[in-house]
Amino acid sequence: MLQKLIKKVKGMDTEFQEYASKFESEINRGTSTLSILSIISQYGKTGVHGYQISKDLLEQTHNMLIIEEGTLYPILRKLEGDRIIKSEREEEGRKRKFYYITVYGEKIYNYLSGFYSKLTEAIAPLFDVSVHLKQNKYFYCPACSNKIDLKNLEAKYCDVCGHYIEKELDERGLIK
């Protein structure tokens, strides 16, 4: 994961380096899986192959979230085993494997991404930074943090926890 970044810093003693590296791995484990899922989700029905995912991951995180590229495939395999994503191999050409998010995966992703966004917003003051959620773009369920895209707003209830969201939406003037 981020070990490479920290190894670049000269003058770090081994003990510090090992401790920091281990801690970073722990922080990054869930984050990188969620980020991979985010990229696959962005490609929707077009699908995306492994190499493109690793490339996008670097670009979209400004070279900050670095994963050892070989470890991307076990993560993808696990997500596929958990039915979060599915894959299809190209029939011609380089016969690369393309990954797509499933309907179930979309639901899981929206929930986890909402949870992660709310968590980041909540812990931001601890590190003296500010995080602003895009409240004009998404609605976060007050009961479970599920992220609901306002463009696709149809139901009056949160599709994860069943919370009645119409009142909150009305208060924010989001119901036409």
Add this chain to the structure above:
Amino acid sequence: MNENSMDYSVREYIKEVEKRLPEWLKNKKEHKEILADLEEHLWSKAAELSENGQPNEKSVKLAIEHMGTPQNIAKEYKRRGEPKYYITKELWPYYTKALGGVFAVIVALVVIGLVVSFFTGNDSFGSLIGGLITGIQSGLLISFAIVTIIFVALSHEGYFPEDFKSEKDKELMKELREKKIEEGDPTQPLTKPLKPFIKQGGTIVGGGIGLIFGIVLLSQPFPTYMFLPDFLMILRIFGLLTMLESSLDISRGIIGNRRPSTHQALHAILIPLKLSVIPLLGILMNRPEIFPWFSEPWIHVGIPVEAYVFYRGIFALIIAITCLTTIENFYNIIKIQKYK
């Protein structure tokens, strides 16, 4: 580094990854696909890192570095399952069942040893029971350690129960899963499950009670002077048969709702075992004079002559019921067929 040596570096790297992949993955068709995907990724990266879009010595070396060590890749594949006391949650039920199975076999072996000593040796009943407890204790301890080490190792390697299934079953499960994904409802069970054909808890408890009853009849830890030797011998044989029958019940309970063919075989063994009680019941039926009859002040007498008809009627009923219970075993053999 020319083209051949670049190929060599990539091949060596892929070979190293292959060597370290977990065993459960090596048996699968996807194993070759994984390596092919890694190689494809490596060449794409090497091309990207080169200045002219063509992989070169430096870019291949850098691409291999970006991929991470073969150890780390293999480690990521092995990171499967939810940890639970060093054994994954997925393997935990199989671990407890394996322990139960091994424990049952050890107890059965020690008990058989005790029975043999009882009939052939000169040891007192007390020393035999002492030997039984020591034997069971050490047997359980050793088997617990061995089974636990095996399951910790399997969890560490990332094994799942499905890795022990046949290729045919795995393909079937995959097809069902893909169908469910298309329907967008993967949280539902993949098939409408059949009702379990055995209640594990009840069968094990019932078998355990039967086993204890059988041991009591065999060891006869009660004042035997009140009974005739012929009656006591019949009780011993009856106890032995009960123990065998109960051990089979415990085995069925431990196996649970798996291995239908084994269940069928056990039911087939149970039929003659149950029927073998009938000659014993027949002897007792025809010899009412050896059957104990208790009356004040607890002195043994045979069945009173005037009660012979009633006594024989009861035994005829027991024989009929014993025959009828074998119908259940025949029925189970047929019923379990559809779980195959």
